[in-house]
Amino acid sequence: MTIIGFFDLEPFEKKYLENKLKGTKDKIFFNTKSLNSKNANKYKNLEVVAVFILSKITKDVMDKMPKLKLITTMSTGYDHIDLEEAKKRGIKVTNVPVYGQNTVAEHAFALLQTLNRHIIPAVERTRKGDFNYKGLLGRDLKGQTLGVVGTGHIGEFVIKYAKSFGMKVIASDTRKNKELAKELKFKYVSLKKLCQEADIISLHVPLLESTYHLLGKEEFKQMKKGVIIVNTSRGPLIDSKELIKALDKGIVSGAALDVLELESDIKKEAKLIMSMSSDEKRLLTLVENHELLQRENVIITPHLAFYTEEAIKRILDTTLKNIHCYKKGRLKNKVR
Numbered sequence: 001m002t003i004i005g006f007f008d009l010e011p012f013e014k015k016y017l018e019n020k021l022k023g024t025k026d027k028i029f030f031n032t033k034s035l036n037s038k039n040a041n042k043y044k045n046l047e048v049v050a051v052f053i054l055s056k057i058t059k060d061v062m063d064k065m066p067k068l069k070l071i072t073t074m075s076t077g078y079d080h081i082d083l084e085e086a087k088k089r090g091i092k093v094t095n096v097p098v099y100g101q102n103t104v105a106e107h108a109f110a111l112l113q114t115l116n117r118h119i120i121p122a123v124e125r126t127r128k129g130d131f132n133y134k135g136l137l138g139r140d141l142k143g144q145t146l147g148v149v150g151t152g153h154i155g156e157f158v159i160k161y162a163k164s165f166g167m168k169v170i171a172s173d174t175r176k177n178k179e180l181a182k183e184l185k186f187k188y189v190s191l192k193k194l195c196q197e198a199d200i201i202s203l204h205v206p207l208l209e210s211t212y213h214l215l216g217k218e219e220f221k222q223m224k225k226g227v228i229i230v231n232t233s234r235g236p237l238i239d240s241k242e243l244i245k246a247l248d249k250g251i252v253s254g255a256a257l258d259v260l261e262l263e264s265d266i267k268k269e270a271k272l273i274m275s276m277s278s279d280e281k282r283l284l285t286l287v288e289n290h291e292l293l294q295r296e297n298v299i300i301t302p303h304l305a306f307y308t309e310e311a312i313k314r315i316l317d318t319t320l321k322n323i324h325c326y327k328k329g330r331l332k333n334k335v336r
């Protein structure tokens, strides 16, 4: 018998899992809350945890869970897990490498067009009975150059959709997929060149030490005036302070973001402001986030690019498979 805890679940997810796990001999805990250093003690007997990105699996959490052997994240990204610490303790980490390439790519275009075609102010106007479209001039996607940073699973779909809009695509990636470039007819360029040439830049790289603030002072300096930035990957890929400056200067004409730096902190904002007074840098980033939230040419969604019925089912199915394989002694979807 394995003791397993699922965290961060919504009621419909819990129901789906209960159904799938009917008749299991394992002991299973279903939690709607996140796992964190404050409540980890309560779950000290768990051998397996399945978490979403809201659960920060730090050294502190691992200290309190001595029986932990597998962390399986119900996401692609795993930057919420201290991998080094897990490795030291022999705790295996698995993820869901693919579940919604199309899902996230579709949202990137939903964000882009919402911003580009001024859908939010347009709808706000018509709701008030105002059918005047002055000031809401958009741009055709056809003919625009899209710069895709990261041509992995999601980037590939973004390129496919861009091509169907008649866009020109350039891309940058540390691992070039030449076959894909040939098949989808796009060109690999350096990040610098991509910044210089793209009308729209969309980010699809993981958050790593090497990608932290990938778009910063130097990159914004290179960009074409009026560029639109789309980020459905991770907030810290962009230096918020530099993004605000670029928006002020009109270098960036708009930003469509599904992710923000310190986004989970914004949710816990009230508590945080109290506890963070000593940490000026984090506080500053929070303030910058708030500044972004207030701007008309910045639209932000609450990290939901993955959030469709179909994608969630694929995530839960893969997570169950990850746990099943772990129990059989053959690890699947191991992270690094």
Ligand code: NAD
Binding pocket: 076, 077, 097, 098, 104, 149, 150, 151, 152, 153, 154, 155, 172, 173, 174, 175, 204, 205, 206, 207, 208, 210, 211, 232, 233, 234, 258, 259, 303, 304, 305, 306, 307
């Ligand atoms: P992937 O691993 O298939 O592709 C990532 C690509 O980035 C790879 O081709 C890799 O070579 C490239 N890369 C790595 N470092 C780079 C660098 N420094 N410069 C340029 N390219 C680099 O990942 P994916 O499935 O396409 O997902 C991309 C990211 O999207 C995830 O890591 C995750 O952070 C994010 N994501 C967000 C949501 C959401 O709901 N907003 C959902 C899923 C994934």
